[in-house]
Amino acid sequence: AADVVDAARDPAYRLVIAGPGGDGTALSLADLRALPQHEATLPIACVEGWSASASWRGVRVRDLLDLVGAADIDVVVVESLQRSGRYRASELRGAHVRDRDTLLALDLGGEPLDLDHGFPARLIAPGRPGVLQTKWVARLVLP
Secondary structure: OOOOHHHHHOOOOOEEEEOOOOOOEEEOHHHHHHOOOEEEEEEEEOOOOOEEEEEEEEEEHHHHHHHOOOOOOOEEEEEEOOOOOOOOEEEEEHHHHHOOOOEEEEEEOOEEOOHHHOOOOEEEOOOOEHHHOOOOEEEEEOO
16 A cells, blocks of 8 residues: 555665755665664554564664764654655654664564565664654655
8 A cells, every 4th residue: 555565675775864855875775784783672552552562673773874974963854665645754853863772674573574564674763653663764864
């Protein structure tokens, strides 16, 4: 329903980290996997009333910001490959930006993410509702 299958599976996928309107830095899935990986056990809490904890592995968002010289950034807009829809982007603010457990997750339970869980990359951060844990991440937009 999100119409992301082709874009998510495209071998030319790149995560772009950029300011508004800027070209920025583009990282392939292989580039992301080559960066230091971190693991965190975090829940997905759904607004429908269920919650499930899982082991997530990926790159810390703060490490991605450091990589592009944006260590002092306090707000990041996380955009999905999904072209429309209410939850195609979310804003990451304050403590969540710097939290050691805020990840651009590539793996779930020791296996690469599947499409339903946000392949090729998804946001996972402590204490955020599931609808704000953006799937199919395409861009990190900096102010």
